[in-house]
Amino acid sequence: MATPVITLANGIEIPQVGLGIFLMTNENETAWAIQHALKVGYRHFDTAAVYGNEAVLGRALKEAGIAREDLFLTSKVWNDKQGYETTKQAFNESLEKLQTDYLDLYLIHWHGPNVKETWCAIEELYAEGKVKAIGVSNFSINHLEAMKAYATVMPMINQVETHPYFPQDELRDYLKKEKIHHESWGPLSQGKTDLLLHPILTEIGKKYGKTPAQVVLRWHIDRGSIVIPKSVNPNRIHENFALFDFALTEDDMKAIAKLNIETRYGRDPENTGFEW
Template identity: 40%
Template sequence: MVTNMRTTTLRGGVEMPLIGFGTFQIWQQEAAREAVSQALDAGYRLIDTAAGYFNEEGVGRAIRQSSVPREQIVLTSKLWPTDASYAGAKVAVQRSLNHLGVDYIDVYLLHQALGDYYGAWRALTEMQQAGYIRSIGVSNFNAGRLYDLAQFSGVVPAVNQIELNPWRQQRATRKTAAKLGTVIEAWSPFAQGRDGIFSNSVITTIAARHHVTTAQVILRWATQQGIIVIPKSVHRQRMDANLAATDFDLTEAEIAEIARLDRYPDDPGAVNSPQLIERLLAIDPAGKHE
C-alpha cells in the first residue's frame, strides 16, 4: 500500500491525489463495488465515477463498506448532458448523492460542454454553497469553452478532466487552464493502449533506465507536470503498479522526449460532431440502473 501519495490542491482547498482510480466501463454494480474496494485497499484515495457510467451505486457501496474514513476519500462524479440545465442539475446532483449513498460529493463536474451548461453551472455553484459539493469543475471542455465559462460565469472551474496522454497532449487547453488556475485531470492516460504506446521506443528506453514499467513512465510524465491521472484496472497487481508511479522522477530531458511524441500539437481540444452529440444524448442516467 502506498503511503507517500503526492497531491495537488484545487481552488477552494480540496486536496486531490495525483493518481486516482477510474471506473469508466465498469458497468455492473457488483464489479464496480469490488474494483473500488480493491483500489481503496491498495491505497487509492481519489475515486472517479459519473452518472453516465451507471455504476454510482456500486462505487458508493464500496466507499461505505470500506474501513477508510469517508473524509480521506476524494469522490468525483459528473453531470450528464441530458441533465444540463439549472433545474436538471439540481435533480441530478441529488440523484447521484442518493445512488452513491453519501452526504456530499467532493468534486462534481459538467461531463460535456453540451446543453444549457451555463444554467447547470449556476446550479452547481449553489449546490456547492449549500454543502452538497466541495468543488466544481468540468470535463471535455476545450480551451475556448473553458475560458468562456470562467470569464462569463464568474466562477473558474477547479478541474478540467480531458483526454490526455503522450499521443494527445492538449497543449492549448493546458495553457488556458494554467492561466485560469484550473487543474488538468487526464482520462485515458494510456490512450487505451492504442498505436503501440506501451512498446514505443522512447518510453521503453526511459522505463529501462529507471527500472520501471512503460505504464509507470506515462503516469509519471503526467503527474510530474501537475496533471492528475485516473487509470482504470480491475487487476490488483496493475492497481498497485499504477499507484507506485510517483515513486521516481523523470529528468527534464526525458519529459521533453515524451513531449515530442505529441501527434496533435495544434489540437484545439474536444470538438463534438453532430453524430457524437446524438449518441451522447441517447444515454439517460435517470433511466434504469442495475
C-alpha cells in the same frame, strides 16, 4: 503508500492519483477492483452518472468502512440531465447512489446547449456546501472563455483527454494561466493505441525498473496533472499507484514530448457529435 495532493484554486486538496472507473460494468469485478484499490492506498475515485456504477462504488466504499473525509469522490452530470432543475436532480441521485451527503468534485461531463443553467445549478450546490469543488470536463479554451460571461465561480478543474500522443500543451498553458487545474482522462490512451508498446517508453522504463504505463503516468504527474487511470487488474491497479519511488529526468520528459502526434481518440469537445 500515499499519493501527493494538489491544492485547487479554492484551497481544496485532491489526491493526484485516483482510480477511474469508466467501463467498469460487471458489478462484482468493479466492487473487487475498488476494494483492491483501497488496500493499495487509493482514496480518490472518479465516476459519472453515465458510467452506471455509482451505486457499486458507494456500496464498496461503505463496506470498506473508510471514513468519508478520507475519500475524494468525483461524479459528473450527463448530457441528458443538463439544465437547472435537472442538474440538481442528477446531483441528488448521484449522492444517493454513492451513499454520501456531499461530493468532493462535481463536473459538467460535456459542454452542451444548456451549459449556463447547468453551471448555475452547480454553483448553487457549491454555495450550499454540497460539493467541495466544481469543474468541467471536455471544455475547450473557447468554452472556458465564454464561461467568463456567465460564471460567478470559474471551474477549479478541467478534465480532458490527455496522453503522450495528445498532450494538450496549448490548453494546459491556458489552464495554468487561468488557475484551472488540469486532469487527464484516458491517461494511458484507453488501451486504444500502441502507446504502451512504444520503444521510447520501454527504454526509459528499463532505467528505473518501471513499465511503460508507469513511465506515462509519472510523465502526467511531473507535468503537475491529476491522473485517474482505470484498471480492473490487481497487478495494474498496484502498478498504476507505484509512481513515487522514481523520477523522470528532463531528458526523459523531452523524449516523451516527441511522441506528440496531436491525435485524440475520444470525441472532440468543439464537435462532439452528440445529439442534444
